[in-house]
Amino acid sequence: MEGVADAPDAQAAPNVIVADRQVIVCQGIGSLVAQIPEVSLGAFATDKASLKKLLAAAQGKTILILGVRLADGDLTQVLEQVRKDYPDVMVVVVADETEFAFIRTAIKQGANSVCMMSQILTSLPKILGKLVEGHSIVPSDILKRLTSDNTDTLSRREHEILALLVDGLTNFQISARLGLSENTVKYYLKAIYQKLDVNSRGAAIAKYVAGNY
Structure with missing residues (x-):
């Protein structure tokens, strides 16, 4: 009987937190996430304090969809802190084409996946599905750009x-x-x-x- 009682928790849909400095961006991504049955949409965060509060309160498997900037810090600072304090949280970084440098940084700092904003409608559901299964994923077109890009990046x-x-x-x-x-x-x-x-x-x-x- 104990196995039956434990089953709901084991199969609970991962909670998805969306964080970006613009509420409208959070709402747009959130509306897409809400249509994906494998996950459960959580709250939004626009600054580091609100994100930390949400992550501290999160229970079970958690996925963070992170824009390149919050109101008081960019991806470099935020991702470093998340990886330090919440190593089990799975992170998907979303960026525009003009912000590809942040994609490089995200991969180096341990993001589980990345998604270009221009492809979010088709890519994000696939990415979240893989993360639910426990797999990190970098789309092939992004991986190709990363491996062919020899730009001297910032330390x-x-x-x-x-x-x-x-x-x-x-x-x-x-x-x-x-x-x-x-x-x-x-x-x-x-x-x-x-x-x-x-x-x-x-x-x-x-x-x-x-x-x-």
């Missing part, structure tokens, strides 16, 4: 510094936040400018926000 520290630039911090404030000297911050900024092929903070921020790196 984790450079991502951190760029994210703080986006938040409007000065070199001094960045050095204090990260425990670095101002000269070290300047060194990183020089390297960032070279990688992004820009010569100003504003241009670097614009490229980073657009995901063009």
Whole structure:
């Protein structure tokens, strides 16, 4: 009899949390998720605090559909924290074509799958189906782009510094936040400018926000 009692929990549909800085994006993805019978749509999150609260309260198998930015942080920061605090959560990153650099970052940081926004109607149901079965999946067209892309990508520290630039911090404030000297911050900024092929903070921020790196 115990086996019968345990069966519903064992077969419970995974809970899906959708996180993006724009509520309308969460709602759009959520409406699609709600039509997929293998999963159960949970709540939305637009910032790191609300996402952390949802993940802490989640029970059973959980899938996080994550946009490249929340209101107070980008995918690099959010995914690192999720992987550290909630290693069992399965993560699907959704990005636009112009944000493909974030796809590279997501794969490196342990995302279970990725989905281009332009293909979400056909790809997301298949991806969620595979995750329900316990399989990570990278669509073949994305995998082809990843393996043929030799772009010099940013380091984790450079991502951190760029994210703080986006938040409007000065070199001094960045050095204090990260425990670095101002000269070290300047060194990183020089390297960032070279990688992004820009010569100003504003241009670097614009490229980073657009995901063009």
